[in-house]
């Protein structure tokens with residue numbers, strides 16, 4: 001079993017337990033469920049924002065602990081100050097040390113769109129994303145069937161959530177449907193953990209022209225951003241580069257400043 005299989009197996013158990021605990025009907029009564037949230041797609045389209053989607057990530061299966069000290073309250077307002085187009089919050093506890101309250105707090109301390117970063121395998125998690133204040137959900141092509149992706153996309157749209165679909169190779173692009181707002185190439189292979197920006201570059205031309213293209217993972221330098229921009233990428237999902245530092249928010253501000261200077 002590779003790590004992705006392990007995560008999905010665990011996720012199925014978690015979702016079943018959670019659903020027994022809090023029903024979809026109950027989620028629909030949460031305040032956020034009826035609230036309008038800013039759109040990730042619009043922020044990515046608007047040049048006022050710098051294209052970065054900065055991530056709050058404490059740990060990962062490939063890197064172990066990345067940052068166990070920083071808090072969402074400290075980091076997220078500075079991510080916003082940096083001018084980012086979105087904030088990504090890991091809500092998986094078991095493998096990434098995140099949780100749903102991190103997302104609720106992120107939503108409360110900023111005005112920027114928040115992406116729920118998790119392994120979505122069931123409709124329940126989409127209702128949950130809406131109920132905790134997310135603007136967008138991640139759908140990972142590698143773990144969904146064609147039909148599942150279609151059905152989950154429809155539900156996300158019905159609830160007013162934007163969809164980021166993550167792919168890693170050409171074949172997975174077949175799962176992208178017209179409801180998908182943003183397509184992301186993950187430069188990290190979630191089965192082997194190998195990381196290469198070449199992955200984005202190789203897929204750029206094959207991606208649908210009417211979606212926002214973003215590149216995810218392994219982005220560390222302004223040169224990386226400039227190279228990816230040349231290949232049509234408007235968004236850049238960055239986690240470790242910021243989270244590995246003592247002050248991730250400040251690291252994001254400094255990085256954003258140097259993009260402005262070199263672009």
Ligand SMILES: O=P(O)(O)OC[C@@H](O)[C@@H](O)c1c[nH]c2ccccc12
Pocket residue numbers: 055057117118166186216217218219237238239240241
């Ligand atoms: O920390 P990095 O290398 O900058 O990567 C961020 C983000 O792309 C990565 O966390 C990620 C991309 N897709 C995912 C899917 C699930 C969990 C995590 C991820």
